Amino acid sequence: MPRLPTHFFALLSLYFICSHSSFATPIVQLQLKVAPATHSFSCQYTFSLPASDTTSIVRLNLNPQFALQHLTSPQAIQQRVVRRYYPYFADTMQQVEVRFPANLHKIRKLTFTYSGTLDKGLATDYVMVFSGHSNWLPFRPGQDYELVTYTLAVSAPPAYQVRSTTPAKHHHGRWTFRGTTSAIELTALVAARFQQMTSAKEPRIAVVKVEPPLLGRDTLLLQRAETIIGFYNRSLGAQDPIKRFTIFLPGTNRDAFGLLDNATVITYSDFDVAKRGELLILAHEISHKWWGYGSVHDESEWLNEAFATYSSLLYLQDSGDSTGYRAELAKRVQSATNAPAIIGFDRANAPYPLFRRVVYDKGTVILAALHTRVGTEKFYAILAKTAAGKVSTTASFIEVVAQESGPDTRQWLVTELSK
Numbered sequence: 001m002p003r004l005p006t007h008f009f010a011l012l013s014l015y016f017i018c019s020h021s022s023f024a025t026p027i028v029q030l031q032l033k034v035a036p037a038t039h040s041f042s043c044q045y046t047f048s049l050p051a052s053d054t055t056s057i058v059r060l061n062l063n064p065q066f067a068l069q070h071l072t073s074p075q076a077i078q079q080r081v082v083r084r085y086y087p088y089f090a091d092t093m094q095q096v097e098v099r100f101p102a103n104l105h106k107i108r109k110l111t112f113t114y115s116g117t118l119d120k121g122l123a124t125d126y127v128m129v130f131s132g133h134s135n136w137l138p139f140r141p142g143q144d145y146e147l148v149t150y151t152l153a154v155s156a157p158p159a160y161q162v163r164s165t166t167p168a169k170h171h172h173g174r175w176t177f178r179g180t181t182s183a184i185e186l187t188a189l190v191a192a193r194f195q196q197m198t199s200a201k202e203p204r205i206a207v208v209k210v211e212p213p214l215l216g217r218d219t220l221l222l223q224r225a226e227t228i229i230g231f232y233n234r235s236l237g238a239q240d241p242i243k244r245f246t247i248f249l250p251g252t253n254r255d256a257f258g259l260l261d262n263a264t265v266i267t268y269s270d271f272d273v274a275k276r277g278e279l280l281i282l283a284h285e286i287s288h289k290w291w292g293y294g295s296v297h298d299e300s301e302w303l304n305e306a307f308a309t310y311s312s313l314l315y316l317q318d319s320g321d322s323t324g325y326r327a328e329l330a331k332r333v334q335s336a337t338n339a340p341a342i343i344g345f346d347r348a349n350a351p352y353p354l355f356r357r358v359v360y361d362k363g364t365v366i367l368a369a370l371h372t373r374v375g376t377e378k379f380y381a382i383l384a385k386t387a388a389g390k391v392s393t394t395a396s397f398i399e400v401v402a403q404e405s406g407p408d409t410r411q412w413l414v415t416e417l418s419k
């Protein structure tokens with residue numbers, strides 16, 4: 001099974017949200033209406049900034065394939081829609097741009113509607129997948145993964161059900177979900193029927209599957225997820241453990257990705273964790289619950305992808321498969337040989353294979369070397385502190401390492417990341 005890139009990333013702005021009072025978490029209200037028979041949908045989207053936020057221009061990128069209508073913003077002094085190239089997608093997006101008066105100490109709000117059809121790969125005869133890799137949501141340029149507080153209301157025909165990462169309130173064909181997650185990761189799976197299996201004990205882990213029925217390998221998937229989460233909660237997640245988790249299996253055969261909001265979407269219909277490679281994918285994606293705060297637009301993405309990769313190898317080791325751990329690490333060592341430094345890596349201009357070698361493989365090798373250097377107990381303490389602190393920059397990670405392990409290891413790490 002090809003291992004497609006798993007992009008689960010980061011909050012470029014999290015640091016600013018936390019440390020400057022002029023920025024605050026935006027509020028998103030969404031009313032999604034779906035037509036599963038035609039894979040089409042329409043959406044009313046409202047984006048609000050609290051009065052304390054002093055931003056005077058709001059730009060929101062939207063998938064250019066969607067028809068955008070009815071942009072309204074009561075406090076705006078100017079509003080327009082332009083087309084802008086977005087390097088991260090290597091595509092031109094339509095961009096809503098709204099200007100507000102400076103020093104407007106009121107909530108800034110804009111609303112628009114858009115409609116479209118989900119691509120093949122995001123919808124089948126059985127399911128429509130609105131989630132992190134569906135490119136179905138507007139987002140601020142460069143802040144794809146900024147945290148938003150949301151209400152997502154989904155209207156579906158009577159024969160259909162809707163699932164998300166949080167429990168639903170269901171009333172007359174309208175399913176409502178509330179939570180906080182990154183701007184592009186609000187999730188709604190729409191299907192006539194879901195199969196579900198849930199852990200008998202805490203933390204509550206659910207496998208939610210669209211056709212066909214649950215199989216023996218899905219039971220194994222749930223069991224492995226329980227062991228992986230148990231291990232993570234004792235180690236890297238010790239300060240911020242998983243309390244609930246959902247594994248979605250839509251069967252759309254496209255990719256696998258982790259979601260910040262305690263969930264992962266694995267679309268391969270033959271996914272089988274009896275195979276080591278697929279067990280590693282599961283462990284990698286679950287760990288993105290913690291590893292999702294580095295920016296996807298620069299070198300910081302190693303804080304997501306190398307950390308998730310090494311977490312999956314740690315699980316392998318903890319499960320008793322030391323041979324597997326060594327073999328998987330050796331692959332990364334080979335790939336990382338002569339790869340450029342992580343610090344200063346120009347992600348935007350690197351071809352994808354080089355990006356993988358640096359951000360995934362070299363980062364993993366450096367984490368393994370740090371592990372060897374400081375020992376397991378201290379290494380887990382470093383990971384747990386990094387995870388709980390939602391560390392989003394390499395510099396902040398280096399400081400965590402310095403606090404836990406002293407100046408010599410700090411200097412050693414800076415050298416490893418710079419060569």
Ligand SMILES: [Zn+2]
Pocket residue numbers: 006007008284285288304305308
């Ligand atoms: Zn990943």
